[in-house]
Amino acid sequence: MEAKLSLLVFVLGTMICCSFCNASVSLVGDPGMRRDGLRVAFEGWNFCNEVGGEAPGMGSPRAADCFDYSSSSLNHLVSEDDNKLGVGKPFPGISPSALNNTDLYAMEKELFLASLCEVADKPTPWHFWMVMLKNGNFDTKSGLCPENGKKTGPFPRTGRFPCFGTGCMNQPLLYHQQTAVLGGDRLRGSFNGTYELDAGLGGGIDNISFYEVVWEKKPGSGSWSFSHRLKTSKKYPWLMLYLRADATRGFSGGYHYQTRGMLKSPPESPNFKVKLSLDIKSGGGPKSQFYLIDIGSCWKNDGSPCNGDVLTDVTRYCEMIINPETPAWCSPTNLNACPPYHITPQDKKILRNDTANFPYSAYHYYCSPGNAKHLKQPVSTCDPYSNPQAQEIVQILPHPIWADYGYPSKKGEGWVGDGRTWELDVGGLSSRLYFYQDPGTTPARRIWSSIDVGTEIFISDKDEIAEWTLSDFDVLAPASH
Numbered sequence: 001m002e003a004k005l006s007l008l009v010f011v012l013g014t015m016i017c018c019s020f021c022n023a024s025v026s027l028v029g030d031p032g033m034r035r036d037g038l039r040v041a042f043e044g045w046n047f048c049n050e051v052g053g054e055a056p057g058m059g060s061p062r063a064a065d066c067f068d069y070s071s072s073s074l075n076h077l078v079s080e081d082d083n084k085l086g087v088g089k090p091f092p093g094i095s096p097s098a099l100n101n102t103d104l105y106a107m108e109k110e111l112f113l114a115s116l117c118e119v120a121d122k123p124t125p126w127h128f129w130m131v132m133l134k135n136g137n138f139d140t141k142s143g144l145c146p147e148n149g150k151k152t153g154p155f156p157r158t159g160r161f162p163c164f165g166t167g168c169m170n171q172p173l174l175y176h177q178q179t180a181v182l183g184g185d186r187l188r189g190s191f192n193g194t195y196e197l198d199a200g201l202g203g204g205i206d207n208i209s210f211y212e213v214v215w216e217k218k219p220g221s222g223s224w225s226f227s228h229r230l231k232t233s234k235k236y237p238w239l240m241l242y243l244r245a246d247a248t249r250g251f252s253g254g255y256h257y258q259t260r261g262m263l264k265s266p267p268e269s270p271n272f273k274v275k276l277s278l279d280i281k282s283g284g285g286p287k288s289q290f291y292l293i294d295i296g297s298c299w300k301n302d303g304s305p306c307n308g309d310v311l312t313d314v315t316r317y318c319e320m321i322i323n324p325e326t327p328a329w330c331s332p333t334n335l336n337a338c339p340p341y342h343i344t345p346q347d348k349k350i351l352r353n354d355t356a357n358f359p360y361s362a363y364h365y366y367c368s369p370g371n372a373k374h375l376k377q378p379v380s381t382c383d384p385y386s387n388p389q390a391q392e393i394v395q396i397l398p399h400p401i402w403a404d405y406g407y408p409s410k411k412g413e414g415w416v417g418d419g420r421t422w423e424l425d426v427g428g429l430s431s432r433l434y435f436y437q438d439p440g441t442t443p444a445r446r447i448w449s450s451i452d453v454g455t456e457i458f459i460s461d462k463d464e465i466a467e468w469t470l471s472d473f474d475v476l477a478p479a480s481h
Contacts, residue, residue, distance in 0.1 A: 025476070025477060027267055027477055028126070028264065028475050029119055029127070030126075030129070031474050032472050032474045034224075037068040037069045038066070040065050040128050040130075040215060041114075041127070042062065042064070042133070042191050043110065043132050043133070044061030044171045044174070045061075045133070045134040046135055046137075047135065047169055047385065048387065049387055049388055052103075053170065053171065054086050055171040055173055055197060058084075058171065058172075059084040059089075060085060060109045061106060062106050063083040063191065064083065065176065065178060065179050065191075066116065072184070076178065077116045077117055080176070082112075083113075083176060085109055085112075087099070087100055092115075093111070093115070094108050094109075113128075114127040125248065126263075126264050127248060128261065128262060129226075129244070129245065130261055130262070131243055132242045132244050132454075133172065135169060136236075136238025136459070137162050137163050138163060140157050141154045141155070141157060141166075145386070148384040148389065149371070149388065149390060170197060172193045172194060172211070173193040173195075176189075186216060187215075187217045190212060190215065191213050193212075195208075207234070207463070208231075209239060210229065211231070212227075213226060215227075222471075223471040224471060225469055225470075226469065226471065227467075228241055228243070228469070229466070230454075232463055238456075238458055238460075239457055242452040243473070244451065244452035245475060246263060246449065247259060247263045248260055248261055248262070250266075251306055251308065252449045256308055257308075263475065265477070266448055266449045267427060267475055268446060272426060274293055274451060275421070275423045275472060276293075276422055276471070277471045278292065278419065278470055279420075279468065279469045282416065282467040283325075284460075284465065285466075286323075287457055287461075288455050288458075288464065288466050289395070289455065291453060291454060291455065292453065293424055294318070294319045295319075295448045296316065296317050296448065298314065298316065298449065299316065299446075301314060301373070302437070303438075304444075305444075313390075315390070315392070316446075317392070317393045318433055319393065319394070319395045320396050320397075321397055322408055324415055328362070328397055331360050332355045335353065337363070337366060337367075338360065338366055339352065339433070340352055342434070345401075361397065361399055362396055363395065364396065366380070367383075367392065369382065369391060370391075371390040372390075372436050392435060394433050402429065404425075404428075421472060426451075430446060
């Protein structure tokens with residue numbers, strides 16, 4: 001009797017477990033980063049999410065490391081000649097208009113690399129995890145960046161944007177260590193480099209910028225582990241490094257060209273969660289806006305989907321910053337840095353001038369799109385130059401109000417020395433955040449085409465280093481959704 005009861009308990013437990021497991025499906029091509037045959041790519045951006053100019057001898061700043069793995073051997077799908085392709089060098093499928101245009105060339109090179117890496121799947125094929133590196137220097141005299149999507153001419157340099165002079169918006173040196181089998185039981189590869197074009201890495205990284213992403217895995221078990229390092233320098237005090245899951249079609253966050261990525265179906269609020277393991281070794285100093293999660297999308301102010309028209313498209317971001325040194329700029333005396341209202345998990349709306357109830361310390365900063373026509377005063381508009389189009393940003397901080405969504409509820413959670421596996425109700429939270437929309441228009445569908453983790457070291461006044469490891473990354477939605 002006891003044995004039968006134990007068997008019944010086991011069977012019921014298995015049924016409950018399986019029911020729970022089948023309650024959700026992964027939206028990424030490589031759920032939990034567990035596939036031995038890796039797909040990973042690299043993209044470099046200047047301040048306004050373009051290329052501007054290629055670094056000497058590096059080719060266009062797009063590269064990939066994609067391979068299939070079987071019987072202890074790797075079949076690489078992208079050659080180093082493919083990765084070194086640069087302006088003026090043709091490849092299959094390139095359009096005549098892109099051949100000698102650095103920005104269009106990079107976009108079409110990404111599509112070409114994706115075609116080499118593509119994995120057939122349903123509902124759509126998928127391509128790669130994306131390492132995104134961005135240089136925050138902006139030479140206002142260059143005329144390279146539009147203002148809220150509008151072409152604008154050069155204007156005098158100010159202290160608002162870092163720039164050491166002509167050439168400060170350059171792309172970096174990029175070195176690729178193609179994935180190989182090490183010691184018979186370990187797969188390892190990497191991208192690394194520096195923005196200082198006259199510096200080699202042989203003498204160390206003192207006084208120069210540096211970035212590195214190393215991926216490792218034991219075949220047949222566990223997740224890929226992506227180890228990141230990002231270092232600023234006097235010449236490059238504002239740098240960003242993220243690992244992204246982007247849409248396999250359409251415009252990913254901050255990008256007005258066709259993109260390729262890992263998200264077979266871009267998630268839609270409120271019906272998705274994000275799971276990941278994050279271990280931060282070094283935070284990058286007080287200016288490091290480390291994003292436990294950053295989601296990006298694009299819709300127009302009237303709620304309609306973006307179509308590539310940079311004058312009317314608006315990039316929308318929601319970013320959870322977990323650096324405990326990041327202050328809340330939103331306050332009762334600084335309402336322009338707060339969203340007009342907050343919505344609780346119980347769907348109660350709290351206006352920002354309700355000083356007794358609004359959770360000011362839950363918000364680092366909110367800024368409105370610069371092309372919005374019906375803004376509620378007081379207002380702070382987002383930087384008009386750092387995206388190809390206008391943008392809207394909601395930056396949140398650890399606070400008890402986010403605990404219902406699985407987000408950090410107090411400062412220090414998930415920070416240095418507190419590595420964790422997170423399961424975040426990103427869909428539920430993002431469905432309740434304030435985003436601007438023109439009065440009387442149909443609410444936008446909040447479909448997120450980019451999800452990433454990493455840091456933005458925001459104009460450091462000394463050399464800073466951030467180091468972190470990311471694994472087990474997944475995006476989950478209800479199976480019936």
